[in-house]
Amino acid sequence: MDFHLEQLKSMMKTERDDVYMVGIYGIGGIGKTTIAMAIYNDISSQFDGSSFLRVGETSDLHKLQTKLLRDTLKDQII
DSSP, X not given: OHHHHHHHHHHSOTTSSSOXXXXXXXXXXXXXXXXXXXXXXXXXXXXXXXXXXXXXXXXXXXXXXXXXXXXXXXXXXX
């Protein structure tokens, strides 16, 4: 799995000062969340703000927005 993670990370141009969002899709049970979380845990410290959102068909948009703001703004009042 480490080889595949390194390949994915090399495709992401994280050295640029930009905003990134990565979407991973596929059938259930193939390890999408595992791969996404491994990459997030490895590179999230390189950014001023980051958030890992688990989005599904029944996701509550308001809860996702609130988590995104809390994660990225950290100690600031939202």
